[in-house]
Amino acid sequence: MQREGNKKKRIRSYPIVILSVFYAALFCLMLGYIACYSYTNRQVLMDNSYNTRQQILLKQNRRGSILSRDGEVLAYSEAGDDGKDVRRYPYGKEFAHVVGYSVNGKAGIESLAYYYLINTSIDLSDKVALDTKGDKYPGDNCVTTLDVNLQEVSYNALSARKGAIVVTNPRTGEILAMVSKPDFEPANIEAEWDSLLADKSTDAKLLNRATQGLYPPGSTFKIVTSLAYIKEHPQDFENYRFTCSGNFSVDDERISCYHGETHGSLDFTKSFAKSCNSSFANIGVGLSRKVFSRTLDQLLFGKELPVDLLYSKSSASVDESTSVGDVMQLSIGQGATSITPMHLNMITSAVANGGMLMKPYVISGIVSADGKSVKSYSPGSYKRLMSAQQADILTGMMVDVVESGTASRLKGLSYTAAGKTGSAEFNTSSSDSHAWFTGFAPADDPQICVTIIVENAGSGGSFAVPIAKRIFDAYFGAE
Amino acid sequence: MELYVTEISKYVIDFFMLCYVGLSFLAFKYSTEKKRKGIYMGQILCMFAVQISCFIQIIARSGEAVYLFFFAFQIIIFVFVLLLFSSIYPEGNRLIINNTCMLLMIGMVMLTRLSYDRAVKQFFIVTASFVIGFFVPEIIFRFEFLKKFTWIYAAVGVVSIGAVLIYGAATNGSKITYTLAGITFQPSEAVKILFLFFMAGAMTKARNIWQLFFASLAAAVHVIILVLSKDLGSALIFFVIYLALIYISTENIGYLALGLFFGVLASVISYRLFSHVRVRVQAWLDPFGDIASSGYQLSQSLFGISSGGWFGLGLYGGSPRSIPYVERDFIFSAIAEEMGVIFAVLMALICVSTFLMIMYEGYFIKDRYYRLLSCGVGVSFIFQTFLTIGGGSKFIPLTGVTLPLVSYGGTSVLVTIVMMMIVEGVCMIRTDERFEAMERRKKRKG
Numbered sequence: 050m051q052r053e054g055n056k057k058k059r060i061r062s063y064p065i066v067i068l069s070v071f072y073a074a075l076f077c078l079m080l081g082y083i084a085c086y087s088y089t090n091r092q093v094l095m096d097n098s099y100n101t102r103q104q105i106l107l108k109q110n111r112r113g114s115i116l117s118r119d120g121e122v123l124a125y126s127e128a129g130d131d132g133k134d135v136r137r138y139p140y141g142k143e144f145a146h147v148v149g150y151s152v153n154g155k156a157g158i159e160s161l162a163y164y165y166l167i168n169t170s171i172d173l174s175d176k177v178a179l180d181t182k183g184d185k186y187p188g189d190n191c192v193t194t195l196d197v198n199l200q201e202v203s204y205n206a207l208s209a210r211k212g213a214i215v216v217t218n219p220r221t222g223e224i225l226a227m228v229s230k231p232d233f234e235p236a237n238i239e240a241e242w243d244s245l246l247a248d249k250s251t252d253a254k255l256l257n258r259a260t261q262g263l264y265p266p267g268s269t270f271k272i273v274t275s276l277a278y279i280k281e282h283p284q285d286f287e288n289y290r291f292t293c294s295g296n297f298s299v300d301d302e303r304i305s306c307y308h309g310e311t312h313g314s315l316d317f318t319k320s321f322a323k324s325c326n327s328s329f330a331n332i333g334v335g336l337s338r339k340v341f342s343r344t345l346d347q348l349l350f351g352k353e354l355p356v357d358l359l360y361s362k363s364s365a366s367v368d369e370s371t372s373v374g375d376v377m378q379l380s381i382g383q384g385a386t387s388i389t390p391m392h393l394n395m396i397t398s399a400v401a402n403g404g405m406l407m408k409p410y411v412i413s414g415i416v417s418a419d420g421k422s423v424k425s426y427s428p429g430s431y432k433r434l435m436s437a438q439q440a441d442i443l444t445g446m447m448v449d450v451v452e453s454g455t456a457s458r459l460k461g462l463s464y465t466a467a468g469k470t471g472s473a474e475f476n477t478s479s480s481d482s483h484a485w486f487t488g489f490a491p492a493d494d495p496q497i498c499v500t501i502i503v504e505n506a507g508s509g510g511s512f513a514v515p516i517a518k519r520i521f522d523a524y525f526g527a528e
Numbered sequence: 529m530e531l532y533v534t535e536i537s538k539y540v541i542d543f544f545m546l547c548y549v550g551l552s553f554l555a556f557k558y559s560t561e562k563k564r565k566g567i568y569m570g571q572i573l574c575m576f577a578v579q580i581s582c583f584i585q586i587i588a589r590s591g592e593a594v595y596l597f598f599f600a601f602q603i604i605i606f607v608f609v610l611l612l613f614s615s616i617y618p619e620g621n622r623l624i625i626n627n628t629c630m631l632l633m634i635g636m637v638m639l640t641r642l643s644y645d646r647a648v649k650q651f652f653i654v655t656a657s658f659v660i661g662f663f664v665p666e667i668i669f670r671f672e673f674l675k676k677f678t679w680i681y682a683a684v685g686v687v688s689i690g691a692v693l694i695y696g697a698a699t700n701g702s703k704i705t706y707t708l709a710g711i712t713f714q715p716s717e718a719v720k721i722l723f724l725f726f727m728a729g730a731m732t733k734a735r736n737i738w739q740l741f742f743a744s745l746a747a748a749v750h751v752i753i754l755v756l757s758k759d760l761g762s763a764l765i766f767f768v769i770y771l772a773l774i775y776i777s778t779e780n781i782g783y784l785a786l787g788l789f790f791g792v793l794a795s796v797i798s799y800r801l802f803s804h805v806r807v808r809v810q811a812w813l814d815p816f817g818d819i820a821s822s823g824y825q826l827s828q829s830l831f832g833i834s835s836g837g838w839f840g841l842g843l844y845g846g847s848p849r850s851i852p853y854v855e856r857d858f859i860f861s862a863i864a865e866e867m868g869v870i871f872a873v874l875m876a877l878i879c880v881s882t883f884l885m886i887m888y889e890g891y892f893i894k895d896r897y898y899r900l901l902s903c904g905v906g907v908s909f910i911f912q913t914f915l916t917i918g919g920g921s922k923f924i925p926l927t928g929v930t931l932p933l934v935s936y937g938g939t940s941v942l943v944t945i946v947m948m949m950i951v952e953g954v955c956m957i958r959t960d961e962r963f964e965a966m967e968r969r970k971k972r973k974g
Contacts, residue, residue, distance in 0.1 A: 062891055064776040065903060069887045072910045076880045079914065080873045083921045087834040087869050099819050100831040101850045177531050 092164045106167040112136070113166040113188035115148055115158055117197045118225075118413065123148050124159065124235075126188075134185075138235040140197070143204045145235050146257040147195065147227040147358075147411065152239045157257070161357050162191035162412055165424070170417035187418035194223035194413050202523040203228045206516040211251075211504040212483075213258035213390045216520060219398035219489055219498040221428035222407030226520075229258040260360040263387040264502055267473025268307075268324040268455075268509070269485045270382025272396065272443060273365070275321055277344040278332050279439055286442075289317040289332070297327035302374035304330040304381065307472055307508065321446045322454030324470065326381045333380025334373060341367050341376075348396055348434055355408045355431045356391060363388040383474060394500035396434065397487045400447070401467075401495035404440040406431045448492045455510040456486065459518055464525050466490040468499075468517065470509030481505050486513035490521050497524045533588040534842045541581045541867065542839065545874045548574035548630065552881040555623045556888070568622045572610060575630050579603070582637040582843065589844040595640065602636055602651065609658050617665055619959035620952040621889060627882040628933060628948050632941075634875055635934035638863055641843045642855050646936050657942040661949040668953025669960075675897055678729030682746045685722040686753065688715045693757045714939040716754060716762040720908060721943060721950075723750060723766055728900040731777035740774070740783075755798060760805070761929035765912055767791060772907040773900050812925035825852050829920045832861035833869070840868030855936035857928050860917050875934070876917055883910035886951050893958040902954045905947045 060066065094100060111134055114125040123144050129135035138148065149157015159166070169176075169186040176186055196216075203214040203226045216226035233245060233254045245255055256262060266273075279286050293312035296305040304326050306312065312325045320328035333341070346352070350365040365386040367379055378384030391409070399406040407430055414425035435443075447467035451459045459466040468488020475483060484506040489498040499517050506512035551571045558564045583599045606629050613625050632654055639647035667674070692715050730743035747770040754763035771791070775784040799805050807822050815823035815830065828851040835846060848854050848862035855862075864872035886906035890899045912929050919926040930937045932944040 062776060062779070062899070064772075064779055065887055065891045065899075068772055068776070068903070068907065069884055072883060072907075072914070073880055075914065076876060076910075079918050079921070079923050080876055082923055083833065083864075083917075084869055084873060086830075086921065087836075087864070090830070091834045091837070094831050094834045097816070097819075097827070097831065099824075099827060100835070101847050102831060102835045105845075105847055173531065173535055180531055 095164050103167060109186060110167055110169045110188045111185040113190040113418065115162065116190055116192045117195045118193060119197070121197045123193070123195070136236070141236070142232045142234055143200055144195070145232040146229040146259065147224075148235065150235050150238045153242050156255075157358065158191060158193060158411060162415070165189045165191060165415040170421060170423050171419050175419060189415050189417050189423050191412055192414045192416055193411050194225060195227075195411065196225045198523060199226040199520060200228065202520055203516075206519045207503065210506060212502045213262055214516070214520070215259050215390050215394040215500045217394055217398055217409060217498050219401035219495045220407065222398070222409045223413070223428070224409055224411040225497065227259045229256070229262070257358065258390065258502075260356060260358050260389055260391040262502075263361050263363065263389060264483055265473040265475055266382035266386060266388040266393060267471035267483065267485055268326075268382060269393055269469050269471035269487050270365070270386060270388070271321055271324065271329050272400070272469055273344060273348060274329055274333055274380045275446065276348075276435055276439060276443060277336055277341045278317070279442055280344060281337055281340045286317050289320070291315050291320060291325070291328040291331055293325050293327045295327070297330045297377075299334055299373050299377065302377055304377050318446050318449050322449040324455050329380045330377040333376050338367055338369055338371065349392065354392060354395065357410070360391060361389055363392045382471065390500045390502050393487050394498060397489060397500060398498045399434040400440050400443045401489040401498050402440075403437040404433050404435040406434050444492060447488060456488065456514045458510070458514045459521070462518075462521070464490045464521060465492040466517070466521060467492040470514060472508040482507060484509045484512035486517045488517060490525070497521065530588045534585050537581045537585045538839045538842055538868065541578055542870050544574045544577040544581065545871055548578065549874045549877050549881070552623060552627060552878060556884065561622065564623070568626060571626045575626065575633065576603070579633050579637070585843045586637070586640060589842070598640065598648065598651070602633070605655055605658075606633065612662070616662065617952060617956065619956045620665060621885060621955045623885045624882060624948055624951055627878050628945065630878055631875070631933035634863065635859065635936075637843070638859055638934070639855060639936055641866065642848065642862065646855060650936055650941065653938045653941055657945040660942070661945045664946055664949035665953035665956055668950055669956045674725070675729060678726055678733065681722040681726035681729070685719040685726065686746070686749055689719050689750065689753050689757065693753055714937070716757075716759050717939040717943045719750070720762070720765065721946060724769065724901060724904040724908065727770060727773045727904060728897050731773050731900055732897045734777070740778070744770070744774070758804060760808070761915055761927035764915065764927060765908055765929070768911045769904050769908050773904050776903055777896070777900060808925045808927070812922060815922060825858070826920070826922060826926055828852070829858045829861040830922060832858070832865040833921055836865040836868050838868055838870050840864070840866050840871060842866060856930055857916060857935070858920050859931050859935045861920050876913070879910065879913045889951060889955050889958060893954060894961055895957065898954045898957055902951050905951050909944070909947065
């Protein structure tokens with residue numbers, strides 16, 4: 050033993066040992082990096098338009114189908130007369146924006162799930178059988194969270210108006226329906242592409258207004274202003290009093306109530322239920338700018354949203370240098386403030402879900418053509434936007450909007466809804482306004498959250514609330 | 529049917545490859561060639577199993593019967609090399625020759641898939657290189673006077689790469705070549721061997737700091753000429769050989785640190801000075817930012833590596849041809865794409881095993897000159913492998929060097945085979961040393 054030990058101890062050359070170990074370690078590091086990089090970036094790299102391997106897969110596989118939550122086919126491919134695959138959309142324009150397209154660039158679910166749709170996970174024996182028939186392999190199918198019934202009701206409810214509707218489940222973040230109008234016929238998009246792009250009118254048919262349309266939030270923004278007020282006055286917000294005389298001025302700045310109404314003596318909840326602009330301008334002016342600004346940050350204004358579809362960033366900001374007039378405008382969701390229907394839906398969902406925002410998602414799983422599950426997505430919470438207590442207070446206030454305020458058309462139904470209307474003025478020279486409604490039901494156990502904007506329609510109470518009623522009715526099965 | 533063949537052969541190939549790599553590391557457990565005999569036999573079996581599975585896949589996918597003859601010739605040549613080597617040089621290290629053959633075989637398979645004409649050309653070069661290479665160990669063993677030409681090697685080296693710098697025409701922006709009778713020849717590859725002999729000689733003889741300084745100066749001249757020729761990869765390889773040998777020879781880590789310091793300094797200066805260096809670094813940091821031009825190669829290489837998955841798309845299943853210069857600089861990406869990341873990683877591990885065996889031989893030989901020569905070959909081989917694999921996978925900036933033995937390129941294959949054979953010559957000298965030591969011990973006892 051002793052002898053052997055001595056023999057082993059003598060190192061002839063340290064540098065050789067060190068260099069050997071160094072390069073061996075370097076290679077381990079590099080090869081580990083390559084394995085990780087190629088594994089984690091596979092999908093991103095495959096989606097790159099410079100990657101010619103997409104064409105190889107498309108030659109070999111037939112793009113998979115997009116399915117609704119209960120298995121209805123929303124998009125599928127079949128062999129065309131000239132041997133090329135043709136994409137079919139059985140529901141036509143109804144799902145145009147959310148399902149999207151994949152010619153001349155990609156959009157919607159067609160873009161999100163592209164990697165899976167062009168790959169196949171069927172068994173080897175099935176592949177061999179298809180080979181002998183000379184047919185392509187079926188790509189994997191994408192199962193979505195979309196509900197055909199709700200989408201249909203939403204689509205029809207918006208009728209010929211421009212606007213957008215987002216329906217989600219606030220408990221899970223599932224997107225149940227998403228409509229944007231004006232729309233396009235997805236099957237004809239290739240033929241109509243040039244005219245769609247050339248159209249410089251305000252139609253912007255390719256724009257998914259639900260996630261990309263930026264609108265003044267109008268009175269729906271009072272949810273945000275209220276939250277800031279509750280934060281600053283957690284104990285005594287109920288003691289708030291204001292007497293509305295139809296308008297409110299500080300210095301030369303003046304805010305009027307909608308259509309010159311006068312609301313009289315109001316407390317905090319009533320100001321919200323009646324959507325009194327004067328009262329909220331008063332609240333906004335009195336708010337600590339810091340608290341207001343922090344609330345905007347927490348509610349993700351000007352921030353990245355956890356949304357996979359293409360979206361626009363909402364904007365609303367306030368700081369010490371903001372003028373009084375701008376603060377008054379901000380408090381009632383006018384001025385430079387803008388929001389997407391999706392973002393407003395997320396804020397409403399967070400209120401409904403006790404303050405916690407669930408990450409919105411539209412793809413619930415990938416399933417191979419022969420039914421094997423390839424990948425499944427489960428709900429995940431994204432971020433707490435407010436405390437459970439604050440969410441409770443806001444829910445109560447939104448119930449009052451239905452019970453005794455601007456959304457009274459939702460009163461006395463089999464379910465208790467909660468929500469906020471808005472009539473956002475977008476043109477200073479006229480009294481035209483976008484009709485907003487955002488809300489959820491049932492108030493004590495929210496299952497569905499709806500956000501609606503109807504462009505240039507009039508007041509939210511008259512034009513958006515009835516649409517919400519139709520969607521809620523459809524969901525709860527009341528006719 | 530064809531589909532079954534190609535799908536199953538993927539797993540068969542990976543299985544035998546794994547066995548091969550396992551054996552090539554297991555070899556280090558035994559100290560003598562005699563004890564490793566069983567391992568070598570196992571390696572050769574795995575080697576041909578991998579090769580035949582690849583052939584079957586190629587023929588099943590391409591349907592070209594002519595490939596059958598080509599493969600038959602390849603098998604004959606490799607069997608011949610392996611048999612002949614062990615009978616001519618029984619004292620040689622067979623792990624190194626097995627690994628060399630394995631890497632060449634993988635290269636031939638991939639080249640056949642990429643471009644049959646080039647594969648045939650490569651095949652003739654490999655055959656010729658072995659014919660030349662077979663004399664090398666004997667030359668190293670017999671002609672000890674080769675040790676003496678130290679400064680002549682440096683002079684010839686500097687003159688030949690200097691001549692290319694002055695007269696040569698630039699191809700691809702960075703590769704500088706002589707074209708002689710239709711055969712393009714990369715002098716920087718061949719000068720690498722001269723440089724190894726020069727460094728080994730100069731470092732063995734260096735008695736004082738001045739001699740070290742002059743040797744360093746001569747090395748610096750080589751590197752600077754290569755940088756000016758825009759051959760950054762070769763410049764780096766020469767520099768790393770220099771660093772490794774000065775460290776091994778002096779056993780003073782201070783020189784290594786000093787050398788590294790100058791290396792970093794020179795890199796910073798060349799980054800500031802040369803726009804082509806800046807372009808390379810930019811393309812490395814964000815290949816997708818300028819995907820249409822400077823980032824194109826690297827992006828395509830990354831697409832290739834990532835699209836194969838663990839087991840690859842199968843030969844002819846991907847589109848490695850979309851990577852520019854795939855058969856030279858990006859053969860690793862092509863292999864990862866079609867034969868899978870597992871296979872590509874295992875192949876890189878064969879390179880590591882070869883490197884460790886070369887260093888192991890250098891470690892045990894007593895003669896300083898041959899120790900430096902052997903370690904120089906080892907470091908040059910592994911560093912070049914590192915540059916090309918790392919460059920193609922965004923681990924380090926791209927320098928555009930070949931993957932030794934696997935990539936297409938006549939000079940590179942010839943030079944690497946000769947370098948491996950130099951190590952075999954060193955192995956013979958080591959066996960001789962051991963034999964002499966045994967004789968002395970016997971005499972003392974007697």
